[in-house]
Amino acid sequence: MDSESALDDSYFDHCPWDFDGRASAAQRDAQAAHQKLLTDGGASIGPRCFVSPAAGVFTDTLRLGENSYVAGHAYVTGRVTTGSDCTVNPYATVRGRIVLGDGVRIGAHSSLLGFNHGFAPGRPVHRQPLTSRGITVGDDVWIGSNVVVLDGVTIGDHCVVGAGAVVTKDLPPWSVAAGNPARRLRDRRESGPARRDSGPLRGTAEAGGALGDAVARFADLARAQAGDLLARAWDAGAGRYRDRPGAPPTVRAHCDAVEIADLLLGTPPPQLSAAEHVERLRALQDPAEGMVPELAEDGSPGVLPARAADGWIDDGAAEYHVLSVGYALDLLGSRFAHPVRTVERMTAGQLVARLDALPWRTRAWSAGAWVDCWATGAHHNLGLGAGAGEPGTLEALFGWLGTRVDPWTGMWGRAASPAGGRLQLVNGYYRLTRGSFAQFGLPLPYAERVVDTVLGHGGDPRWFAAGRQNACNVLDVAHPLWLVGRQSGHRAAEARVWAGEQLAYALGEWRDGSGFGFGPPGEDGTGPGREPGLQGTEMWLAIVWLLADLVGVADRLGYRPRGVHRPEAARSPVPGPTARPASALQAPVDNTL
Structure with a gap:
């Protein structure tokens, strides 16, 4: 136990949202030293961020906006860019080419996989080439626990993705989505279910709105x-x-x-x-x-x-x-x-x-x-x-x-x-x-x-x-x-x-x-x-x-x-x-x- 704090270091690995308000001076110095190791390696980390030393962060590019954190046991690789107020919760996986807007919440044990393996016949999978189209997530998005988002997906602004969903296709803004594969259940601004009109962008509130x-x-x-x-x-x-x-x-x-x-x-x-x-x-x-x-x-x-x-x-x-x-x-x-x-x-x-x-x-x-x-x-x-x-x-x-x-x-x-x-x-x-x-x-x-x-x-x-x-x-x-x-x-x-x-x-x-x-x-x-x-x-x-x-x-x-x-x-x-x-x-x- 740190003599200057009632909270053990491992507490912040799992509850990083408390670090800014409850960490001791020694814990802040340790976090600053850890972030310096990352920035010396080319990362860019905004003010009031926390990156757990218990997280596996092995990125080619890392850009964290202010007030963002990466919790303990998260696994982060590839080219990752976030806006402000973004959270990668414990045991989440964020890999490949990932771009997050402002205010994105990634629940525990979720995976954003911005790459893929080939699996054509005639060659073992481990020898297949990798592809990466990337994942883009808009502003004000909540991705629940145990969600999987596959390569090439765009999640629009203000979406909520329910726990356990597997997102294989783009979600338009304001979607509330769930299921495997994930489907759009309704517009976040509506209380009832979404309309099932034809076309890839149907069923939005604007269809009956301003x-x-x-x-x-x-x-x-x-x-x-x-x-x-x-x-x-x-x-x-x-x-x-x-x-x-x-x-x-x-x-x-x-x-x-x-x-x-x-x-x-x-x-x-x-x-x-x-x-x-x-x-x-x-x-x-x-x-x-x-x-x-x-x-x-x-x-x-x-x-x-x-x-x-x-x-x-x-x-x-x-x-x-x-x-x-x-x-x-x-x-x-x-x-x-x-x-x-x-x-x-x-x-x-x-x-x-x-x-x-x-x-x-x-x-x-x-x-x-x-x-x-x-x-x-x-x-x-x-x-x-x-x-x-x-x-x-x-x-x-x-x-x-x-x-x-x-x-x-x-x-x-x-x-x-x-x-x-x-x-x-x-x-x-x-x-x-x-x-x-x-x-x-x-x-x-x-x-x-x-x-x-x-x-x-x-x-x-x-x-x-x-x-x-x-x-x-x-x-x-x-x-x-x-x-x-x-x-x-x-x-x-x-x-x-x-x-x-x-x-x-x-x-x-x-x-x-x-x-x-x-x-x-x-x-x-x-x-x-x-x-x-x-x-x-x-x-x-x-x-x-x-x-x-x-x-x-x-x-x-x-x-x-x-x-x-x-x-x-x-x-x-x-x-x-x-x-x-x-x-x-x-x-x-x-x-x-």
Whole structure:
């Protein structure tokens, strides 16, 4: 017994919460010496912390926030970082790559295992490689006794995990969870059980709370004002739609008007009859090439440029019109008058050569946009009974994509530069997957790596701080998170938080009678800017749905995108060798992009 204290040293090993108030001077000196050994080894320990000498602490990295403790007989290894007021109680195990927020309580005998062994046949387990995706725990979390949390799990803020649970999947914020495997029983803020709606992020209090109410009010307002914003964009003199007053009539503006009216009114835009809309849009298609040029300055049909050597028409506006006109006609109950000839006549060899030549390293968005156009043209051609290229060409597209995806990011291409961050990479991923994997109903390769990359990009304040968002950038994060969320619950709680923040911002950007502005121009100056118009309105309406569905309140909107931004596949999976599970699309890999 220490002469200066009525409490034996072993008392604090098991009751470390009493150390700050009841330890003797000698015991404090001994603890300071023990912490110095740890900090000399590279650890960082905040003020008023306690680390029991009886704990096995053998970390590569240790960062303890203030007022935190590690009790006796705990076993702590790997790279461990905690916020303030965190506790690792007696006999708990914390191993691997672990990040704890503020106020996390880890009960006695619990294990957070931020690594895993391989166990493939043909090699003894002790010779298998180790993997580590890490465990992330948010703020104000109580993990009860004898809980096991497995590698790759994220536990959101304010969760409570009941004793004996085995947590194998992410838990959204405010979850009360228990069981083996752990399941979400209810929201911590509710007294009753959670609702069992569909989707990986359902059953939250917000579904019936303030955000859900805000979404419903927004949808009612948008429907009430839809007629005014369509009339605002109608140029009666030219008999065509423009993005906004003062802008020239464009093909996309007409298509955006059709999409907006379908979402909010359930009818074609009232300025023309359905038959007149169909007639005008079908007449814009060049019958020889199957593409739709931009309107001339006087509003008359434009002219396409000459073909490239492989027969393609390199024209950005015409390429996007394959999407916008084709889907507008679909919403009107019609389709293109002619196949997209530039797709129909392409051979597999020509397709692969063009894919190889696209600017994946410098302009991944442009490369992804080309894939989106070609694959959408193939989709429309199949609807007409025409060819998706010569035989084997569509299969060649998915074969090329399956062997060129980067397993570290789940993306195609590379980040263009440090100044641009992941902007081109993620935006290109959206365009590529929208037209290919999503449109044809195929699983995405490396879904969890996609989530990591997209969430990393979504936290870049250059593009996503309040007031800096534009429709393109938010859409290009929201859609991948939604799409791969159908395959994996990886970091679902973080995705939900991001979506909730962006949704709250978006709802506040609606302008009465004129809709949404696109937002600040992109890094290359593209986009119509902040002034409200049809393009911004059409895109943000779809974005709001995606964000609301990630959060779990999309049912309050009363609409679901059906055109370019439809969430469901437009076509059954490609027959033959491409109709395989995601794992079959992950090897071999060519990382030369």
